[in-house]
Amino acid sequence: xxxxxxxxxxxxxxxxxxxxxxxxxxxxxxxxxxxxxxxxxxxxxxxxxxxxxxxxxxxxxxxxxxxxxxxxxxxxxxxxxxxxxxxxxxxxxxxxxxxxxxxxxxxxxxxxxxxxxxxxxxxxxxxxxxxxxxxxxxxxxxxxxxxxxxxxxxxxxxxxxxxxxxxxxxxxxxxxxxxxxxxxxxxxxxxxxxxxxxxxxxxxxxxxxxxxxxxxxxxxxxxxxxxxxxxxxxxxxxxxxxxxxxxxxxxxxxxxxxxxxx
Amino acid sequence: xxxxxxxxxxxxxxxxxxxxxxxxxxxxxxxxxxxxxxxxxxxxxxxxxxxxxxxxxxxxxxxxxxxxxxxxxxxxxxxxxxxxxxxxxxxxxxxxxxxxxxxxxxxxxxxxxxxxxxxxxxxxxxxxxxxxxxxxxxxxxxxxxxxxxxxxxxxxxxxxxxxxxxxxxxxxxxxxxxxxxxxxxxxxxxxxxxxxxxxxxxxxxxxxxxxxxxxxxxxxxxxxxxxxxxxxxxxxxxxxxxxxxxxxxxxxxxxxxxxxxxxxxxxxxxxxxxxxxxxxxxxxxxxxxxxxxxxxxxxxxxxxxxxxxxxxxxxxxxxxxxxxxxxxxxxxxxxxxxxxxxxxxxxxxxxxxxxxxxxxxxxxxxxxxxxxxxxx
Numbered sequence: 001x002x003x004x005x006x007x008x009x010x011x012x013x014x015x016x017x018x019x020x021x022x023x024x025x026x027x028x029x030x031x032x033x034x035x036x037x038x039x040x041x042x043x044x045x046x047x048x049x050x051x052x053x054x055x056x057x058x059x060x061x062x063x064x065x066x067x068x069x070x071x072x073x074x075x076x077x078x079x080x081x082x083x084x085x086x087x088x089x090x091x092x093x094x095x096x097x098x099x100x101x102x103x104x105x106x107x108x109x110x111x112x113x114x115x116x117x118x119x120x121x122x123x124x125x126x127x128x129x130x131x132x133x134x135x136x137x138x139x140x141x142x143x144x145x146x147x148x149x150x151x152x153x154x155x156x157x158x159x160x161x162x163x164x165x166x167x168x169x170x171x172x173x174x175x176x177x178x179x180x181x182x183x184x185x186x187x188x189x190x191x192x193x194x195x196x197x198x199x200x201x202x203x204x205x206x207x208x209x210x211x212x213x214x215x216x217x218x219x220x221x222x223x224x225x226x227x228x229x230x231x232x233x234x235x236x237x238x239x240x241x242x243x244x245x246x247x248x249x250x251x252x253x254x255x256x257x258x259x260x261x262x
Numbered sequence: 263x264x265x266x267x268x269x270x271x272x273x274x275x276x277x278x279x280x281x282x283x284x285x286x287x288x289x290x291x292x293x294x295x296x297x298x299x300x301x302x303x304x305x306x307x308x309x310x311x312x313x314x315x316x317x318x319x320x321x322x323x324x325x326x327x328x329x330x331x332x333x334x335x336x337x338x339x340x341x342x343x344x345x346x347x348x349x350x351x352x353x354x355x356x357x358x359x360x361x362x363x364x365x366x367x368x369x370x371x372x373x374x375x376x377x378x379x380x381x382x383x384x385x386x387x388x389x390x391x392x393x394x395x396x397x398x399x400x401x402x403x404x405x406x407x408x409x410x411x412x413x414x415x416x417x418x419x420x421x422x423x424x425x426x427x428x429x430x431x432x433x434x435x436x437x438x439x440x441x442x443x444x445x446x447x448x449x450x451x452x453x454x455x456x457x458x459x460x461x462x463x464x465x466x467x468x469x470x471x472x473x474x475x476x477x478x479x480x481x482x483x484x485x486x487x488x489x490x491x492x493x494x495x496x497x498x499x500x501x502x503x504x505x506x507x508x509x510x511x512x513x514x515x516x517x518x519x520x521x522x523x524x525x526x527x528x529x530x531x532x533x534x535x536x537x538x539x540x541x542x543x544x545x546x547x548x549x550x551x552x553x554x555x556x557x558x559x560x561x562x563x564x565x566x567x568x569x570x571x572x573x574x575x576x577x578x579x580x581x582x583x584x585x586x587x588x589x590x591x592x593x594x595x596x597x598x599x600x601x602x603x604x605x606x607x608x609x610x611x612x613x614x615x616x617x618x619x620x621x622x623x624x625x626x627x628x629x630x631x632x633x634x635x636x637x638x
Contacts, residue, residue: 160364167423
């Protein structure tokens, strides 16, 4: 066993407390009996029950899941294609520029993405709603998928594809039977990543949503302005749980894929 | 006449070549990888493309497979122009250097993959897969995944997969490069057996000259996008066309000299390394004063402490280094001129009597027919 020094233990405790105390508090107080958010009044799950009665939150949750599902699926398809194309074409003039442009939305401030997509929708006279939020989410999450796929393809042996062609398989069938199954873990990881990104996005959704397309993060944000209630803690806890599950699943799948390639 | 196929079909003008590479050029941008190359390969040949890395041998192989398009010229297989046919429609299979096994499929699924593309009935596929597994002695490994196989086993799965479709032509890209020496030698013999048994034409790319010598019916030595010499292993070794080929295949001593003319012994050469004239039986068309070279293989140089009785082809020197190789020893002999020659002697006698050691003064001698005269 490795011995941890006192300093290391202290650093670890401080670091993790800094990261997780707020979230742990939130989860704890979601089980609070008392209506007062900061005063502990005993254990209870009544706020979760209350939550089920709240039509506004349920509607927002449904919108969020719908948007997240569709946008992550679309982003995965587009991002996978982008990632494949970037690796398959090897080096050509302007390759760095192209791959840079795919990654740009990752570092672009969300406010800018939200604002620019809003301007586009206004210019094209598209009515804002679930459709526009979904489109905007596809735009910003597809680059994450492209990154995941591209890093997977960097360790992909092209002669595997050639071997399939050589054995009489058509290019399309080769993609479906060979390439896709081999990179499938990366594709799923990309999907989970974009799903969670869409799930917890507030800024871009606020810019691009319209009537009837309030997402859960937006709903929570607007409720908080009227004061923090244990109900918000409860819904946030559920959201945290979902995102955590997604991230854990993505990393497990990612690890499995690493083992397979060795 | 006999029914047997000709042993040396390339010498028989009535034989039709199976693969005809006609004036093929391949350019990558400004770089010319293959430069107006012509080559005929006959049915059931085990043909090796040999050359240093970057000589274009892999590019040529990939053009046969269809992964690279020819820039100019054409490639015929059994009389049919295949230059424009995409790889998945060519009756040619390839064994890849990295083996390129499908990691998500078991050994038997890997082997069956090509057969499934031909929509063969399932029982025939199973039968052929079993045949192939037996051929490469991997029947017990049918259900394994590629990551559960050793290097040698993966290599045999790759071979089985590429042979399962009974291709007219099998291309092998450095097939044994990743194996250790002992396994490689064993596999070379297996490859030759399989090639004879299945009567498939093999074209193999290798940079390992020993491998090429062992397995091939003919070798094509390549350099900078063209063939320098196409001949049997023996011809390549014993009668290389120039210094580069002589040097690339095996060890060789090369003496530079000036052409003195022809007499009844053969070609006379005045060399800086010898006090007297040296001879080679081979006759060449040259005029007095031309620069030329004698190539002598180390095993054809006799080394002894006693001065040989012959008058010619004797060089004197000191043993500078000895590489003891068990069955034979290689001696590095420094001549008076300063040049170092290599001589190989079989260790046939166990006693010390015969022994040569460092700093011994020795004579090197060769028969006039042992030297090859090279004009370039």
